[in-house]
Amino acid sequence: MRFMSISQIRGTIEETFEPKRNALNAVRLALALSVIVWHSFPLTGTPSPSHPVTQLLGETGVDGFFAISGFLIVSSWIRRPAWWPYLKARFLRILPAFWACLILTALVIAPIGILLAGNGFPDGYAASAIGYVLHNAGLEMTQYGIAGTPAGVPYPDVWNGSLWTLYWEFLCYLVVLALGLANLFRFKIVVPALFVLCLAGLIVTTTGLSHNVDLTNGSRFGLMFAAGALIYQWRTVIPARWWLVGVAAVIVAVSSLLPDYRVVAALPIAYGVITVGTLVKARAFRLRNDVSYGTYIYAFPVQQVLASAGLSALGVPVFAAIAIPLTLLLATASWFVVEKPAMRLKGARVVTPPPVVLAE
Template sequence: MTLPPALRGTPYPYRRNSLNLFRLILAALVLFAHSWYIAGQGTGPLIQGENLGGWAVAGFFVLSGFLITRSRLRTTPGDYLLHRVARIYPAFVVVLVVTAFVFAPIALFLEQGSLDGFLTTPVTPFQYVWGNITLYIDHYDIGATLQTVPYPGAWNGSLWTLFYEFVCYIVIWVLGFAAIFRRSPVVVATLWVASVALWAFGSVPQRAGLDVSFDLLLRLLPFFLAGSLMYFVIERAGVNRLLGLAALAVAVAVIALVPRWGGQAAAPLLAYGLLSLSTWVPQPAWVARNDVSYGFYIYAWPVQQLTVLVGGAALGMPVYILVTIVVTFALAWLSWIAIERPAMLAVRPRDGDRLRPIPAEPPGDIQRA
């Protein structure tokens, strides 16, 4: 069947899109959402009981699923893992160290006027770094710091999602060994349906004797798999502006009308809509060259806590949010130029020999417009 010209897709522009801008906006939404309870001003805006930060993380995961699937199909298994580690891990370790040995002593001095007990009071700064080094966050507090703020004892409530994102990376890495996964969207579509069903029936992990970490994985995995599914769809059918706007409208309606699992069920539509927008919404040239969204995400929370300590929240929410955005952006830029970009360049292939071509689709598949 031939689609009307207005509904035909065009190939996704991997080198000319606004995904850096979209990810930065999502990171800013996380900061905005966290601002309310870090400053002791309630929970902020909610959608189906979830604050805007949770929905921004969902946006991160659908976009990540799309890009990571492409990476898996274009690189060797070893290079894929190396690239994923280089992108996420060095900056993560640095933010742990900076939090433990720069931010935490500043906070302790502001709260008690000295550094007494800083290195010996559990959780010590060394325990904080070592206990969280695997990406799975065991420790949120450091010694006696952050005891006088509205959200006490939590130095970085954003980092917990990174463990589950890396688990999703491993899922795609394993699937990439199967030829059928490379040739057809059926495998990832089936897994997405299964993951939504498992999340919808929330008692499954408890009945199986699994802990809360599996429940959190089930919450996020459908978004990542939806992004992966949309990679296959867009590679075959392209992306269309009108269909993207319609997909976003339907996704919003499903999220608003279906409690608990509406977001997971609407995730493919959310992914398609955001990816469509990224093909025609412009982004500043500086943002295109500098992907500071990850650094913004991992530094926002500790910056917000320190800003509360120095009295920033007393200036009112608009000023508090603006100050934290500016300081976080500066740290994110430093993270990008000093840690993230050098790490990525260090593992980038110096020629095209290590890129693996995506297998051509057999005749009869969805026609690319």
């Protein structure tokens, strides 16, 4: 089942993309690393840079993740429109590593941070740690701290400020499932209509007509996911060209001057990250082991441990430089110990995208 017939245009995304020879894992890793840099501002108590820089550095990582996810997840359904294999694959990709992160944070990472801060364990830590795991196990983050920790850091009472986006990621998966079960992907207007609907929601919240947080987040993440899905829908006619990537980058940069750059930049971001991943075929960038998800989910608690040790005083560049290799070590362990074994339970070869992710 496909959205369109194969175009005769040479060098389209459809013709250029090779499942075994692409750099999408490398692109996702770069996006995850950009989140570490961005989080180094609030986690060191450094004032945020100007609004355009904040948008480009602080939000393109998450937005790019959602765009790639929209491209690959819709593709996954179109290639195999079966609800249980689809849902099983999504569960196995997100939840085991997510649960492991919650448990490891409560039992190991947070205690290390508390000890490095020179503080004793607060009263009720054990009960709060159990609550941290159980209350957040359904992907919707409702408890960020554990018994008032981390304390004495620039960003207190939050051990992981990144995981909240996974809830919205999974909601996007469920929307794809619902549209697939209703057989609506056969109508070419459906994905563009969802894109326009999310764009309208974003404009409503950006202009202050609504201050509903769910509408704001749903519009933002839905827009980027739909942008990736649109690239997939029109992959047979969209050319994959480096010069167009450059044009997209310029549009994104200029749009950062707007109150919300996604109003203009959503599709250019989606085109840019997907096309770069498609065009780069060098072996060095074909990452067989996808540590981008682990990088995303472990970076924040690692940075909070560093802040608890007083390293936030070193400033953003040094703080980020220390956090990156430590995070990559945990991410690599997460891939080999949790993620890859879990994905084998699908009964298929381990080639699937991670969730998207990134945080404010």
